Amino acid sequence: MLPTDALADESATDMNPTTFTTRPLSSQDQFEAWREWYKPVFDVVAEPSSNGEFTAETHLWMLDGLAMSRTIASSAHVVRSRRHLRHEPLDHWVISYCARGAHFARTADVDVEVPSGVPYLWSLGQEFLHERTHGDRVQFLLARDAFRDLAPVLDAALGTTLDTPLGRLLGDYMIALERRLTAVTEEDFPRLSSAVGTIVAAAVAPSEERMAVAKTQIDLGRKERVRRAVRRHLRTPTLGPRTLGRLIGMSRSNLYRLFEDIGGVARYIQRERLLEAHAVLSDPGSTQSISAIAEDLCFSDPSAFSRTFKREFGYSPTEVRSAALAGVAARATVPSRAVSDRADFAELLRGF
DSSP, rough: OOOOEEEEEEEOOOOOEEEEEEEOOOOHHHHHHHHHHTTTEEEEOOOOOTTTTOEEEEEEEEESSSSEEEEEEEEEEEOOOOOHHSOOOOOOEEEEEEEEEEEEEOOOOOOOOTTTTEEEEETTSOOOOEEEEEEEEEEEEOOOTGGGGHHHHHHHHHTEEEOOOHHHHHHHHHHHHHHHHGGGGGHHHHHHHHHHHHHHHHHHHHOHHHHHHHHHHHHHHHHHHHHHHHHHTTTOTSSHHHHHHHTOOOOHHHHHHHGGGTTOOHHHHHHHHHHHHHHHHHOOOOOOOHHHHHHHOOOOOOHHHHHHHHHHHSSSHHHHHHHHHHTOOOOOOOEEEOOOTTHHHHHHHHHH
């Protein structure tokens, strides 16, 4: 097995996940390594691809009573049986959200089809069968001791999909939070657990009071939805507050409120386009002229684009391109370090 800790900056402000990946292994060893890592908690059954590959990777953040994972894996069946419950009596609640891919779930003789983009609530304290397509998913794992106040709400909803507006916002919030976890410190754990509990309660059992308490988390989920829509339509000339509002079903006033701290949604769209232009200019393999990049990203005047770009970043598009061609803008690779083979999935979950 090849579990690794992602090693980035060693400063106290970084929260590094435990990472397990099959990528470095030969194709004939990949599935067995994946199966062994999860084996104490559940069985993984899969049909490897025609060339024998089973490419999979998971990142797991342990946050003191709350864990979060991000997994990209090939299709597989996952089974937790009575035997697993006896030998590894974990009973954490789990909320799964597939950003890509879907799965079939059977828990307590209830069959559920879980589509992409919809959170699903289940528990390691029950037998289950999950048939998962190749996908990309994030998960919350909630320890019962840490979230005991939510026990009646969560237990009553086990085995259900959260296919509601608030449920989908919970999924957006999960994606947004995973992108920000590198900045989390141990001092943040209590506040983070409280925030997660707040939005989970609002999504699972919505009420006016719970929605009011979860306003900050709901807004973060809405911002993630806006971010994804903007990224998909960066090169659409008509993208603006009105078009964006129609795309995501939100009024212009609510959109402005979400981004008021940076000058409104039009300013946000402009900044995302400038960031994309920066990324293209930083690519030494790009052959687009600066004026073509500006036009592609809906800036009608190349001179105005260059002025706006310099005002945003402090240097011109020409300077970025020159630095990229000189090799100055290349990103450093992030090394890894091995951890003990004993740190399997079950051992990590026992620790919180």
